[in-house]
Amino acid sequence: MTVEWLNGKNEKDVSRAGRLRRLMHSGRAVAAAGAYDGMSAVLATNAGFEALYLSGAALSASMGLPDLGLITLDDVWRRAREISRVSNVPLIVDCDTGFGEALNIMRAVRELEEIGVACIHLEDQQFPKKCGHLNDKKLVSTEDMCRKIAAARAAANDMVICARTDAGATSFDDALDRAKRYGEAGAELIFVEALTTQDNIRRARAEIEKPLLANMTEFGRTPQISLSEWDAAGYNIVIYPVSAFRVASKAVQRFYASLRANGHVGEFLPEMMPRTELYETIQYYDYEALDGQIVKTVLEP
Numbered sequence: 325m326t327v328e329w330l331n332g333k334n335e336k337d338v339s340r341a342g343r344l345r346r347l348m349h350s351g352r353a354v355a356a357a358g359a360y361d362g363m364s365a366v367l368a369t370n371a372g373f374e375a376l377y378l379s380g381a382a383l384s385a386s387m388g389l390p391d392l393g394l395i396t397l398d399d400v401w402r403r404a405r406e407i408s409r410v411s412n413v414p415l416i417v418d419c420d421t422g423f424g425e426a427l428n429i430m431r432a433v434r435e436l437e438e439i440g441v442a443c444i445h446l447e448d449q450q451f452p453k454k455c456g457h458l459n460d461k462k463l464v465s466t467e468d469m470c471r472k473i474a475a476a477r478a479a480a481n482d483m484v485i486c487a488r489t490d491a492g493a494t495s496f497d498d499a500l501d502r503a504k505r506y507g508e509a510g511a512e513l514i515f516v517e518a519l520t521t522q523d524n525i526r527r528a529r530a531e532i533e534k535p536l537l538a539n540m541t542e543f544g545r546t547p548q549i550s551l552s553e554w555d556a557a558g559y560n561i562v563i564y565p566v567s568a569f570r571v572a573s574k575a576v577q578r579f580y581a582s583l584r585a586n587g588h589v590g591e592f593l594p595e596m597m598p599r600t601e602l603y604e605t606i607q608y609y610d611y612e613a614l615d616g617q618i619v620k621t622v623l624e625p
């Protein structure tokens with residue numbers, strides 16, 4: 325997409341949530357690439373991904389902040405807007421614990437649905453929430469979380485509500501029990517966080533009837549598993565939440581060190597996206613052509 329959003333031709337009538345539902349029920353595992361801003365969303369879309377994921381961890385880190393529930397609905401909304409403007413690909417947005425209680429969650433659903441977000445996920449942690457792969461997470465009660473899910477469902481016209489449980493860190497049985505209850509409360513997609521063993525991966529699939537989201541984050545508790553293996557295990561959506569951000573951050577870190585040391589960008593020139601490729605990626609020339617055409621139409625009707 326990109327320039328189409330300005331042109332009013334961004335398929336407003338095609339529901340992204342509907343497309344995500346089709347993917348969730350396609351009978352195969354679909355990769356949702358982590359996109360943390362407009363540019364990464366364009367690159368992931370051009371690479372052919374069928375779904376995108378806006379991670380709270382990547383968004384926080386891109387703001388120089390830890391993933392401890394410091395980001396607000398406004399922060400998430402702005403970044404989701406950047407992404408949904410330039411890509412038609414269904415976007416799943418990490419809404420942490422929902423930015424508050426029932427009414428806050430309802431507002432989050434409405435605000436994000438209005439900008440074309442296909443799905444949000446809510447997790448059952450207390451503040452300060454943590455990355456699911458860390459220790460000492462504190463959970464809200466199953467009943468409180470079910471109320472949050474019901475609130476999200478009540479507010480959603482056309483949005484997939486995904487529920488995440490972080491209970492696995494202390495009891496996998498509790499995680500499975502919660503996952504089932506969250507499904508009954510209205511979650512269409514279930515995210516059992518930090519699956520540590522193949523046995524847990526199998527049990528979650530066997531015991532939870534709803535479509536499942538798998539979190540293929542790096543350096544966490546879940547072993548690195550390929551998309552085809554998630555597919556064989558019967559999972560439906562596989563997110564790569566922080567991967568692209570990690571790659572970009574490492575590259576930028578190396579670049580700054582080199583520039584600081586050498587006083588020129590020399591060795592990094594071949595690593596850079598050249599001007600023309602950058603412009604083509606963000607459709608610079610299409611915007612320019614649109615401008616020229618509109619001006620011409622106005623001046624020479």
Ligand SMILES: C[C@](O)(C(=O)O)[C@H](CC(=O)O)C(=O)O
Binds near residue numbers: 380454455539541566
């Ligand atoms: C999925 C996640 O919620 C995220 O914000 O991307 C994180 C990812 C991570 O920290 O690696 C998580 O809590 O798993």
Ligand SMILES: [Mg+2]
Binds near residue numbers: 379380381391418420
């Ligand atoms: Mg998160």
